[in-house]
Amino acid sequence: NAGVTQTPKFQVLKTGQSMTLQCAQDMNHNSMYWYRQDPGMGLRLIYYSASEGTTDKGEVPNGYNVSRLNKREFSLRLESAAPSQTSVYFCASLWVNTEAFFGQGTRLTVV
Amino acid sequence: GNSVTQMEGPVTLSEEAFLTINCTYTATGYPSLFWYVQYPGEGLQLLLKATKADDKGSNKGFEATYRKETTSFHLEKGSVQVSDSAVYFCALSSNTGNQFYFGTGTSLTVIP
Numbered sequence: 001n002a003g004v005t006q007t008p009k010f011q012v013l014k015t016g017q018s019m020t021l022q023c024a025q026d027m028n029h030n031s032m033y034w035y036r037q038d039p040g041m042g043l044r045l046i047y048y049s050a051s052e053g054t055t056d057k058g059e060v061p062n063g064y065n066v067s068r069l070n071k072r073e074f075s076l077r078l079e080s081a082a083p084s085q086t087s088v089y090f091c092a093s094l095w096v097n098t099e100a101f102f103g104q105g106t107r108l109t110v111v
Numbered sequence: 112g113n114s115v116t117q118m119e120g121p122v123t124l125s126e127e128a129f130l131t132i133n134c135t136y137t138a139t140g141y142p143s144l145f146w147y148v149q150y151p152g153e154g155l156q157l158l159l160k161a162t163k164a165d166d167k168g169s170n171k172g173f174e175a176t177y178r179k180e181t182t183s184f185h186l187e188k189g190s191v192q193v194s195d196s197a198v199y200f201c202a203l204s205s206n207t208g209n210q211f212y213f214g215t216g217t218s219l220t221v222i223p
Contacts, residue, residue: 041215042213042214042215043155043213045211048210090154092211094204094211098143098204099143099145099157100157100202100204100211102147102154103154104153104154105153105154
């Protein structure tokens, strides 16, 4: 049982480049989330999708876009990467009123 | 609105010491409460949870009790080990069940 799978695990981008972070879950969860984690800042919600076909902004959405491709997959896109987007990104999913399950994270460095 | 406030770190303890990490919350309705642990270089793992008032979650020697009267969910362990060194996050799941809120995390280092 794979749970939540994120790709890639590591990425280095140059300022202005674009990329998409992929996330897939195999637990049939309705809700999926993208967080970023920065030192001393805890986890901050970027975007979430309460169900297939819907997406909503979280606390820090600027500079990001998301796509809920189907029930399993929720991708995060950086259109024009900036050094301020250097962070560790986590995808999570959950069923109603259960715990959230997390992927292993993507360590992104923008130079 | 919903929010979680947890004790700031870092916390450094000697092996076998008693651990408390405070967590309080603000929520509408009846949230579920969680503690997650993050070991260095890894993602977050569920440590324990409680879904209603007065429930006690426990796992690996850690415990936390859902206290509605004080809106708290403090994490405790009677005797910490070096292997407990990690970052601990308190979290709540909203009444509707599809929103998750995290505290800022508390870094724990246990020294031999």
